Amino acid sequence: MAVTFTDLYTEAGLKSLEAYLSGKTYISGDQLTKDDIKVYAAVLEKPASSFPNVSKWYDCVSSQLAKSFPGKAAGVRVSNQAAPAAAPKAAAEDDDDLDLFGDETEEDKKAAEEIQAAKKPSAKKKESGKSSVLLDVKPWDDETDMKKLEEAVRSIEMEGLFWGASKLVPVGYGIKKLQIMLTIVDDLVSVDTLIEERLTVEPCDEWIQSCDIVAFNKI
Incomplete structure (x- = not known):
C-alpha cells in the first residue's frame, strides 16, 4: 500500500483516511484487498457521519466480510x-x-x-x-x-x-x-x-x- 494510515482511533487519523478515500470505493481500487482489511482492523468502530467517505468504505468492507462470514461481519x-x-x-x-x-x-x-x-x-x-x-x-x-x-x-x-x-x-x-x-x-x-x-x-x-x-x- 502506497499510503500508510496511523492513529485511526483519533480524529486526525480518520481525517487523513477521509481525504484519501475521496472518489474511491476501496483503499487500492474497486475491489477489496488485504490493504482494506489491514486498515479496517485498525478502525475501532464505524466512523461518524462527519467522515462520509470513511463511513461508506467501512460499510462496503463490512458487507464484503459478511459475505465471507455470514452473520459475523466484524468478527x-x-x-x-x-x-x-x-x-x-x-x-x-x-x-x-x-x-x-x-x-x-x-x-x-x-x-x-x-x-x-x-x-x-x-x-x-x-x-x-x-x-x-x-x-x-x-x-x-x-x-x-x-x-x-x-x-x-x-x-x-x-x-x-x-x-x-x-x-x-x-x-x-x-x-x-x-x-x-x-x-x-x-x-x-x-x-x-x-x-x-x-x-x-x-x-x-x-x-x-x-x-x-x-x-x-x-x-
Whole structure:
C-alpha cells in the first residue's frame, strides 16, 4: 500500500483516511484487498457521519466480510463469560490470498516449512487444508501486563498450530488489545476449541478477558 494510515482511533487519523478515500470505493481500487482489511482492523468502530467517505468504505468492507462470514461481519466474539459462538465459515476463494499483516516474517517462513515437512511422510494421503486467522485478544483492564498476556498466548502449543506476527492496538481509556496472526492445519486445530478450552481458561484467563476472530481465510 502506497499510503500508510496511523492513529485511526483519533480524529486526525480518520481525517487523513477521509481525504484519501475521496472518489474511491476501496483503499487500492474497486475491489477489496488485504490493504482494506489491514486498515479496517485498525478502525475501532464505524466512523461518524462527519467522515462520509470513511463511513461508506467501512460499510462496503463490512458487507464484503459478511459475505465471507455470514452473520459475523466484524468478527466472532467468544469470552469466558458468554456462550461460545458458532465457528466462522471459510472465506470466499477470492480472499484466499489475503495476507493480513503484509510481509512474511521469519516465524511465518518457519511455520510454512514445518507444515511442508509434516506433510512429506504422508504424501499419499489427501492434503489437509490450512487457514490463516487474525485474532483479537483483549485484556481485563489497563493494568493487565500485555507482555505476559502475549507470552501466555504463545505458550499454547498444539499440533498444527503456528503463531505468527502480532501487534498492540489501542482500544481506548489506556487499554490495548493484542492482535495476532496464526496459521492452523484445519484437520488438527479448531479455533473455537483453541479459544474456549485454552485461551479463556486457567491459567490464560488471568490476563485474557475475551477473544475475537477478526478474519478467517483458507490458504
